[in-house]
Amino acid sequence: MDVLYRPGEPMPEAVLQTFDTPVLKSFEIRKENFPDEITFYGPGLKPHKTSEFSGSLKEFVSISVTGNNCALNCEHCNTKMLDNMLDLPSFDGSLFDMAKNLQKNGAKGVLISGGSNIQNQVPLLHHIEDMKQIRTELGMVIRVHPGLPDEKTCEALADVDIDGVMLDIIGDQETITDVYHLDASPSDYEAVLDRLGRYGIPVIPHIVLGHYFGKMNGEWAALDIIKKYPLKTLVLVILLPLTGTGMESVMPPSLEEIGDFFETARLSLPTTPILLGCARPLGSMKIKIDQMAINAGLNGI
Ligand code: SF4
Known part of the structure; x- marks a missing residue:
């Protein structure tokens, strides 16, 4: 090409x-x-201000339930994405307590994220009751990064009334193995979309263009998987080489x-x-x- x-x-x-x-x-x-x-959004992880628009990091806050710990150390991230999130394990209180404090300071929503275990599952089950309380008592919007949630996690999330789960869908075995260091296959990503759909959880899949060290290996296959399932929104992102990761000097597509x-x-x-x-x-x-x-x-x- x-x-x-x-x-x-x-x-x-x-x-x-x-x-x-x-x-x-x-x-x-x-x-x-x-x-x-057309809708233009302000970045959630970066302060910004123009003559027409300014955004505060306080309105929608990202929380890591594992601090900056993650078992996968993916090549494109090396846990760097967790650095800009609030560190729940270091906070003196529960997820609900943290959300309540954030709301007092103007937050309207939270992204509940975190590092994964070796199966790319973010440990969310322990926080489900807090999430329910955040919805019912604080009325805050909740989005979740679950990784590849299992049946039990999907069943639990279905009771929380979340605005959406956000997850990368990968259609290429090499990317799963070499970038995520994960013992999984594209069919596992498809199974997760099926599972989330069965529980009626709004899904916001992401496709990372250039995920395999800048090459477009499985993005078209990911799109083929995604289009079989009901989605809330599809988000396309492009590999952003981060310093301190295995893709620091990679060229985007x-x-x-x-x-x-x-x-x-x-x-x-x-x-x-x-x-x-x-x-x-x-x-x-x-x-x-x-x-x-x-x-x-x-x-x-
Ligand atoms: S699983 Fe997520 S947080 Fe962990 S290294 Fe990979 S992209 Fe980063």
């Missing part, structure tokens, strides 16, 4: 025109199925590959909201990626 543009290279005129033009078929599908509006995937996702899921998540390369590449997302008919950024 030809590479249209790599970060750091000058942008050819023909390429610029490509980004500025709506992709007819996918954009038409979007217009047929959604109102003429080309703009052409990213744009193709946006279009295919829109065509595959014509009535499902699709968002571009905040994890994506920065600088001029980010501007082009955002333009492509809009032109391909995604619903929000």
